[in-house]
Amino acid sequence: MDADALISCGAMTLQFVAEYWRSIGKRPVVANIQPGYLRQLLPLEAPEQAESFTSIIKDLESTIMPGVTHWHSPNFYAYFPTANSYPAICADILSGGIACIGFSWIASPACTELEAIVMDWLAKAMGLPEFFLSSGNGGGIIQGTASEATLVALLAARSRIFKERKVEDPTLTLGRLLDQLVVYCSDQAHSSVDKAALIVGCRLRKIASDADCIMRGEQVQAAIAEDRAEGLIPFFIIATLGTTPTCAFDDLVSVGRVCEKEHLWMHIDAAYAGNAFICPEYRHLLNGIEYAESFDFNPHKWMLVNFDCSAMYLKDRTHFVDAFNVDPLYLKHAFQSSAPDYRHWQIPLGRRFRSLKLWFVFRAMGLDGLRAYIRKHIELAKYFISLIKPDDRFEIVFPAAEQLGLVCFRLKDSPNELNERLLKALNEDKRIYLVPSMVKQKYILRLAICSWLTEEKHVRFAWDIISEVTAKLLSK
Ligand code: PLP
Known part of the structure; x- marks a missing residue:
């Protein structure tokens, strides 16, 4: 342990990041290399002897940077954004420096307590229902990703239905129940839902969304009726606020009413769009959230908190504690009944001090600053x-579909193949970067405002390139 080395090497590292940020707009947004490029640049074995930190940092530019896709380039418009800011980075350095593992209250009380406090702050800032606050039966937890949150919610719902059904039939086994369980989501839901259903071993039924890509209660109700008639047990649905392909918002009110009537657990995946609810003008899109058992969104997408920080809220934490409670002697402590032990709300045991990132970002930006940031992207x-x-x-x-910072477009009245060629030409041009999507048999181009460095002049630049590349393509 060498505190002096930390100071000098840390300064070099921060200097590198600062220079990177200053030059990022001039770098080609997508890496211009082939698979395996790095093997040719690095030795085959780890070094036997220690090397100087200066030489390590020096090698970054020649070896690593050529293979980086610059997600924070103002010319990056692909996927959805991933967040970045100096307070979040500084908090991550502190998390690494303190390096505690806060799986239970006693394992690092500040780690647990700060998480509960900032998750309450966040819930209040977004106008989430009071049942998600830690003062009642619910509470918030920082998971790594929205995918993990979906899986955790699904496992808790499976545990709840197993407990309920076992009361009716004490001989019931989980294996027998699993054969009958059905999970629902829209045909527009993220692939992480397919993965969660695969991991848990439940059948997944996709509900056809309407022409605007919205899942509605009527279709959910019809599917449930069909499945019950087959002897199956519907128990869980994922509603999406802000789907990945088109940022569509499922109709929470009608879906939620069906869930209430049919006793289904509704989990809301608002990975990207959830961040916008910090602005009151978008809160109407949350109507129907009162029917949800769990809700998740990613501050690591659009709230200036670096990956990983997925904010998950639970209406009744006992379902999670029941599902994930393993309690060996070495993890027990005297305060278990008076403080949350987040180990029972998640899959891994270990957890980083991620709440520092939220705390720092809230304080350094203020809610006003965060709202201004979201609104600026929507304006762009x-x-x-x-x-x-x-x-x-x-x-x-x-x-x-309610558009936030995403625009979906294509060439008018044109075949998919022509749009595919346009996207290929744009990405081969390499001045901007977009990804496509296939929606309702239509190949579409998505332009998502992603970087905190993007200004009107960059959007204008992107449009000029799209226009120029299109003209070339259509003149062929
Ligand atoms: N859900 C939606 C709607 C998404 O758009 C995404 C990613 O873009 C995810 C889930 C997955 O997020 P994560 O990488 O946090 O698992």
Whole structure:
């Protein structure tokens, strides 16, 4: 342990990051290398002798940076954003420096207590229902990803239905029950739902969304009726707020009413769009959340908190504690009944001090600063719409889905194959980066405002490139 080395090497590292941020707009947004490039640049074995930190940092530029896709380049418009900010990075350094593992209250009380406090702050800032606050039966926990949150919710729901059914039939085994359990989601839900159902071993039924990509209660009700008639047991549904392909919002009110009537656990995946609820003008999209048992979104996408930070809220934490409670002597402590032990709310045992990131970002930015950040991205998406809309070569698709910082478009009245060629040409051009999606048999291009460095001039630049590459493609 060498505190002096930490100070000098830390300064070099921060200097590198600062220079990276300053130069990021000038770097090609997508790496221009082939698979296996790094094997040719690095030795085959780990070094026997220690090397100087200066030489390690020096090698970053020549070996690692050529293989980095610059997610924070102002020219990056792919997927959804991933967050980045100096307070979150500083908090991560502290988390690494303190390096405690806060799986239970006693394992590091501040780790647990700060998490409960900042998750309450966040819930209040977003206007979430009071039952998600730690003062009642619920509470918030920071999971690593939205995928983990979906899996954890699904496992807790499975545990709840098993307990209930076992009361009726004490001979019931989990294996027998699993054969009958059905999970539902929209045909627009994220692939992490398929993965969670695969891991848990439940059958997954996808509900056809409407023309605007919205899942509605009527279709859910019909599917449940069919499945019950087959002797199956519907028990869990994932509703999405802000789907990945088009940022559509499932109809929580009608789906939630069905869940209440049919005794289904509704989990809400708002991975990207959930961040917008910090702005009151988007809260109407949360109508129906009162029917949810669990809710999750990713501050690590759009709230300036670096990966990983997925904010999960539970209506009744006892379902989770019941599902995941293993209690060997070495983990027991005297305060178990008076403080939460997050080890019972998650899959791993160990956990980092992630709440520091939220705390630092809240304090360094203020809620006002965070709202301004979200609103700016939404304005930039609107600016892109104002550029593309008057151009007859294009059409904006799925506009009925509430658009936040995402715009979906394609060449007007054109075959999928032509749009595929357009995206390929844009990404081969390498000045901007977008990803496509296939929605309702339509190949579409998605432009998501991602970087905190993106300004109007960059959006204008992106539009000029799209226009230029399209002109070239159509003239062939
Ligand atoms: N759910 C939705 C709607 C998403 O858009 C995404 C990723 O973009 C995810 C889940 C997965 O997020 P994570 O990487 O946190 O698991």
